[in-house]
Amino acid sequence: MRMSQLLAPTLRETPGEAEIPSHQLLLRAGMMRKTAAGMYTYLPLGWRVLRKIMEIIREEMDAKGGQELLMSIVQPAELWRETGRWDEYGEEMFRLKDRNGREFCLGPTHEELITALVRADVRSYRQLPLLLYQIANKYRDEIRPRFGVIRGREFIMKDLYSFDRDEAGLDQSYWKMYDAYTRIFRRVGLTTRAVEADSGAIGGDVTHEFMVLAEAGEAAVVYCTSCDYAANTEKAESVAPAPAGPGSAVPPFEPVATPNVRTLDELTRFLGVAPDRVVKTLIYEADGQPVAAVVRGDHELNEVKLKRVLGATTLTMAGAAVVERVTGAPVGFAGPVGLKGVRIIADPWALAVEDAVAGGNAVDTHLRHVQPGRDWQADVVADIRTVTAGEPCPRCGGTLASARGIEVGQIFKLGTKYSQALGATYLDEQGQARPIVMGCYGIGVSRTMAAIIEQHHDDHGIIWPVSVAPYHVIIVPVMYEDKQQREAAEQLYEELSAAGVEVVLDDRDERAGVKFKDADLLGFPLRITIGPKALKEGQVELKSRDGRMEERVPLDATVQRVVAWIEDNTPQA
Numbered sequence: 145m146r147m148s149q150l151l152a153p154t155l156r157e158t159p160g161e162a163e164i165p166s167h168q169l170l171l172r173a174g175m176m177r178k179t180a181a182g183m184y185t186y187l188p189l190g191w192r193v194l195r196k197i198m199e200i201i202r203e204e205m206d207a208k209g210g211q212e213l214l215m216s217i218v219q220p221a222e223l224w225r226e227t228g229r230w231d232e233y234g235e236e237m238f239r240l241k242d243r244n245g246r247e248f249c250l251g252p253t254h255e256e257l258i259t260a261l262v263r264a265d266v267r268s269y270r271q272l273p274l275l276l277y278q279i280a281n282k283y284r285d286e287i288r289p290r291f292g293v294i295r296g297r298e299f300i301m302k303d304l305y306s307f308d309r310d311e312a313g314l315d316q317s318y319w320k321m322y323d324a325y326t327r328i329f330r331r332v333g334l335t336t337r338a339v340e341a342d343s344g345a346i347g348g349d350v351t352h353e354f355m356v357l358a359e360a361g362e363a364a365v366v367y368c369t370s371c372d373y374a375a376n377t378e379k380a381e382s383v384a385p386a387p388a389g390p391g392s393a394v395p396p397f398e399p400v401a402t403p404n405v406r407t408l409d410e411l412t413r414f415l416g417v418a419p420d421r422v423v424k425t426l427i428y429e430a431d432g433q434p435v436a437a438v439v440r441g442d443h444e445l446n447e448v449k450l451k452r453v454l455g456a457t458t459l460t461m462a463g464a465a466v467v468e469r470v471t472g473a474p475v476g477f478a479g480p481v482g483l484k485g486v487r488i489i490a491d492p493w494a495l496a497v498e499d500a501v502a503g504g505n506a507v508d509t510h511l512r513h514v515q516p517g518r519d520w521q522a523d524v525v526a527d528i529r530t531v532t533a534g535e536p537c538p539r540c541g542g543t544l545a546s547a548r549g550i551e552v553g554q555i556f557k558l559g560t561k562y563s564q565a566l567g568a569t570y571l572d573e574q575g576q577a578r579p580i581v582m583g584c585y586g587i588g589v590s591r592t593m594a595a596i597i598e599q600h601h602d603d604h605g606i607i608w609p610v611s612v613a614p615y616h617v618i619i620v621p622v623m624y625e626d627k628q629q630r631e632a633a634e635q636l637y638e639e640l641s642a643a644g645v646e647v648v649l650d651d652r653d654e655r656a657g658v659k660f661k662d663a664d665l666l667g668f669p670l671r672i673t674i675g676p677k678a679l680k681e682g683q684v685e686l687k688s689r690d691g692r693m694e695e696r697v698p699l700d701a702t703v704q705r706v707v708a709w710i711e712d713n714t715p716q717a
């Protein structure tokens with residue numbers, strides 16, 4: 145490819161709306177352009193990278209027995225009604241009608257479609273296990289698309305669905321995919337950690353997210369610095385404390401006037417008590433029922449964990465009126481002592497706070513010397529707090545660290561949630577009809593491209609791993625107009641192309657500095673400079689974009705040297 149022909153409209157300036165490196169660089173390197181909020185057109189360089197990522201994914205999916213197919217993007221509402229999910233997802237679902245007024249959605253995911261397909265065409269245990277996947281656009285009408293393709297409204301996903309006879313079969317498919325994901329991310333040059341996550345609405349119980357640790361990440365992850373435990377903070381387990389003693393020395397609880405003292409800060413300052421001596425009570429509505437969640441003052445309630453413990457479909461903070469009705473006091477004075485008619489869910493750490501301060505369930509009133517067990521009990525005791533860095537690892541006791549993560553892949557054990565709902569069964573050896581046991585496995589392909597840039601860039605631009613680079617090599621003649629340099633460049637261009645190297649020739653009539661700047665911005669792994677001095681000695685200069693290799697080689701040894709370098713620097717599984 146010649147730079148004079150390549151459509152790669154580079155930008156000198158960083159576009160205002162791009163806040164993170166990958167979004168800035170995808171735009172500045174002329175790899176993509178915004179169509180609308182959260183929707184992108186991939187220009188030639190961007191599409192070449194995506195195709196390479198997809199090819200690596202295909203190789204690894206096929207190696208595990210995956211069969212690629214392509215499903216409709218437009219999905220009929222009927223299927224989503226059968227699983228009850230048509231109404232479960234609100235605004236996020238892109239809905240549309242056809243000319244006859246029939247309802248459809250732009251596919252945000254394909255559990256319904258693929259299960260309906262299997263329901264129709266799979267009848268016997270002999271046909272299982274079955275691993276079916278596609279790579280195509282998905283649509284989710286994010287309320288706040290941001291960070292370019294990292295949180296887009298239209299994005300490319302590989303989604304594979306596994307169909308097995310039983311849980312044991314699903315377990316095999318699940319760990320096959322886990323292994324394939326580990327290989328894929330290593331091959332595209334990404335350092336990822338598989339973290340335990342909460343499977344949320346999708347159903348099932350076991351799920352892992354493949355996270356790229358990066359500041360730009362939207363997910364909060366904690367990981368152990370001593371063992372390989374890692375978890376999304378929605379799931380990360382807190383190590384339970386020793387239960388409180390009898391506390392017989394604690395005087396009876398007593399009310400204390402705390403006029404207008406509503407927040408934790410005001411309370412700790414007003415009473416001169418440390419936050420970890422306070423129990424905090426938050427009133428929620430779970431599926432419309434009020435519940436009181438109690439955590440230690442300095443801890444953060446984790447709503448995903450609370451929702452899971454309650455098995456609730458909807459969980460919202462109770463409004464002032466409900467708080468008033470349930471506690472008898474305005475917001476800010478809720479406490480567990482004497483709280484009637486509402487379920488109390490307590491984090492174990494809240495039940496370990498002796499001689500505590502708690503809301504008094506009366507306006508401008510708190511209680512002190514509150515003793516757990518003696519003065520209040522919980523209906524349910526469960527880990528409902530968000531784990532933080534510095535805490536002990538629940539697996540090995542080591543110390544947990546926290547990080548932000550970009551989720552590039554997620555694998556789920558679905559069980560029979562969809563096969564039951566849609567009647568996808570198979571006849572086992574005894575001729576008994578049994579529900580097919582499913583799993584689903586996604587990779588954000590466009591998000592993976594962005595994550596690679598997040599992990600591989602510097603101030604000058606992108607540093608593509610060889611395995612996904614849009615081209616392997618760029619030839620930069622200092623002066624293309626100079627006859628010697630042009631001839632050497634053209635000859636090298638021919639020979640490298642003939643050797644199967646993906647090469648760009650910068651044949652533009654531009655100053656050398658501009659060409660070098662663009663070569664660094666676009667991030668080609670290897671640059672061959674053809675300059676007058678070296679050429680006099682029949683040599684050219686090789687420089688790798690990651691700065692680890694810089695050599696002068698004779699013109700006639702260049703092809704061999706470049707092919708060897710590409711071989712040595714392509715990330716293996």
Ligand code: 9G3
Pocket residue numbers: 233236237238252253254255284285302303304346554556584585586587
């Ligand atoms: C929807 C909308 C948004 C959604 C979903 C459905 C996320 C939805 C979860 C999954 C689970 C896995 C297969 C590939 C890997 C992920 N957001 N999820 O089901 F209608 Cl609007 O998609 N699906």
